[in-house]
Amino acid sequence: MGYYEQETPPAREERLIVGDSFAGKGCDALDCAKSGCMLRKGRRFWQANACQMMLSLMMAVTVENSVIILHSPIGCGSMLHSLEIASARGKSRRGKAATGAIWLSTNLQESDVINGGEKKLKDTILYADREFHPEIIFVVSTCVPNIIGDDVEDVVKEVGEGTQAQVTAIHCPGFKSRVVASAYDSFYHSIISHIQLDPIPYKDYQPVERFDPDYGIKIRRFNAQKQMTVNIFNATSIGPDDEAELARLLHAIGLNVRVYAEYSSAQELRLISHAGLNVSMCNVHDDYILKYLEEEFNIPYIICGMPIGFSGVRTWLLEIAEHYEIADKAKSLIDSEEKQLREAxxxxxxxxxxxxxxxxxxxxxxxxxxxxxxxxxxxxxxxxxxxxxxxxxxxxxxxxxxxxxxxxxxxxxxxxxxxxxxxxxxxxxxxxxxxxxxxxxxxxxxxxxxxxxxxxxxxxxxxxxxxxxxxxxxxxxxxxxxxxxxxxxxxxxxxxxxxxxxxxx
Structure with missing residues (x-):
């Protein structure tokens, strides 16, 4: 069974060579990782560390018309008060309705630790669906349900059959991984597992009818538009000005651009498979979903660093342009942009x-x-x-x-x-x-x-x-x-x- 068929996502430590404790030079780190010593390193003292739930929430809170259910003690939701402000501002700056986050907690108590919290979770999902009519409900499975053995995935499947919303679970117990970047995989696994990622004909797009006298021309145009569409994948640290700048450059070489998966709606997520290329903006952020989209929908992907600095932007743009065999066009754009910038x-x-x-x-x-x-x-x-x-x-x-x-x-x-x-x-x-x-x-x-x-x-x-x-x-x-x-x-x-x-x- 592959990672994508599992009910819960793997921690980064299970699928990649990872480390959180090292000191030396960059070349030493590469050698250490290859020899396996990176995996053995640790610390005798930690002042603090981050919880992967935090980053999973940062991503989930941005999804339009969604409800977050924290299956946890009430305190796990404390940071959502600040996250929903940032999310509303991010939506507004991307031209979307500046709505605050709707989030609920199952408020697990000592009695739930003993007797289980699955009934509470079922009731909360049904309440959220009935009261708020969301398109997506994210159930955030935290440390406590993972310790006491609540079958969150079973609840999601059972209750999700009778809800209007698509219900999915983000499995992100903080104790599961010391590498907080596991949170990205947890969020994307929730999208892969229970959220529809292919478009609905006549609702999301107008299909070309075979009896149309111009079928040949229209289907070629339809497929060409799809192939010339590039999905670029954002992150919480990537702002709307970053997205707009990269879209500007890609539009200049004749490509269509969509941005995923933060600040997306259910309809936009269904169109994620309707593209010719997926492009990462960060090596550690979205390889999990890019590999899935290639495997499931045969969409190639590019991961080539962040478009930061002269060489970083040049490499990022040229990788995309070479895929479409328009490298000369991209080089002309790059030379022009660099000349103007160096002067400024x-x-x-x-x-x-x-x-x-x-x-x-x-x-x-x-x-x-x-x-x-x-x-x-x-x-x-x-x-x-x-x-x-x-x-x-x-x-x-x-x-x-x-x-x-x-x-x-x-x-x-x-x-x-x-x-x-x-x-x-x-x-x-x-x-x-x-x-x-x-x-x-x-x-x-x-x-x-x-x-x-x-x-x-x-x-x-x-x-x-x-x-x-x-x-x-x-x-x-x-x-x-x-x-x-x-x-x-x-x-x-x-x-x-x-x-x-x-x-x-």
Whole structure:
């Protein structure tokens, strides 16, 4: 039985070579993964870690006309209060109705742990379907039902037969995987398992009738339009400006573009199989569903890094263009765009060139931005990737060639990052959301690794990135003063140790 036929998705550790604890150089990481030592590494101390449920919810909350049911204690839903605000804004900026999320909880108690929570779940699904009339109901199966043995999948199948909505389960117990990227697979597995992914004739599209006198012409036109349609797959960290920039570039070489799967409706999801090519925007995010769509609907896919920086955008566009045999057209576009951008960057680059930068965040984005720093004349002095899996090897290999002597770590631990900051003394840290308060208290300016409010992809993204760097470096008085009047929760002896002292083999 393949992964897609299983009731629950595999953890990343089950289908890929993964790691969350490593320190060395990029080439060392590649060798370590091949030899198997990456799998054995761990830590004697963890300050904190993330739960895969969080990322699964980030994706599910964006789906239009859906209801989320948390099969869990009530506290698991706490972050949905902030997620629904971000989701509503994301919908609005994509031209959709800015509706808030509808979410319910089965509110599991001690008695449910003893007696089981399946009846509560059935009642909640039926209530959600009757009260809110959604198109999709996501049942989020968390730690508790997985520990006590509730058969969530059986409930979903049984109750789903009698509901108007399509009911599916996101199996994302936090204890199942140390690699939070497993959440992406969990969400996509829920889509694959119970959501219709092929269009309905006369509802989603007008089929060509065989008795039509122009059948031959119309069917060729219909198939050509389908083949020239590219699905690009987004992520929570990819904003509408990123999507618009990439759509602009693809439209310029004659391609139609759809964006999946966040901020999609049930109807849009049915059209996902009506395309000629699927394209990833992140190596670690959507390989699970891209491989399924190739297997089930015979749609080829491309995974070639993030379209960040001059080389990243060029590679991404050319891979797509070569598939359609329009590489010359793409090269002309790229040359024109690069010429305009380099001219626009001339007055800005002297203000950032030669600066020493540390990068901390998601593996593909961090490595891609490190490669872009080389193109811009900025010195990278360290990169921390939040996890490793072998799907990132092409990007890691390119990083290793560009920055062969730069320290590379697989680390999402803030205590390690702060130790590095104290030792390396970067001019700027480019880091993931949630870290900037810590970095400010350490006295170092920082900027976001990504920002869904502004473009980071394509040529608009390069220009915006340079402007953000310029702004972050212009005035550091806030972090200078804050560091003098605040204290981080680490003893001075910690800063005398190697940042990765607690990593074990």
């Amino acid at each position: 960057l001339k007055p800005l680059l002297p203000q950032i060139q030669g600066k020493r930068v540390m990068i901390d965040g998601g593996v593909v984005r961090s490595l891609s931005e490190a490669i872009m720093m080389k193109e811009l004349g900025v010195e990278v002095i360290g990169v921390n990737a939040y996890h490793y899996d072998d799907g990132t090897d092409p990007v890691l290999r390119q990083f290793s060639q560009e920055w062969s002597d730069v320290p590379f770590a697989v680390s999402n631990q803030i205590y390690e990052a702060i130790n590095q900051v104290k030792k390396l003394k970067p001019d700027l840290v480019i880091s993931h959301a949630g870290t900037h308060g810590w970095l400010a208290k350490a006295g170092v300016p920082s900027m976001h690794l990504f920002d869904v409010e502004k473009p980071f992809f394509g040529y608009a993204g390069i220009y915006r990135f340079v402007r953000k760097m310029q702004f972050a470096l212009k005035n550091t008085s806030y972090v200078d003063r804050l560091a003098k009047h605040t204290q981080l929760p680490y003893k001075e002896e910690w800063y005398d140790k190697d940042p990765f002292y607690y990593i074990t083999d």
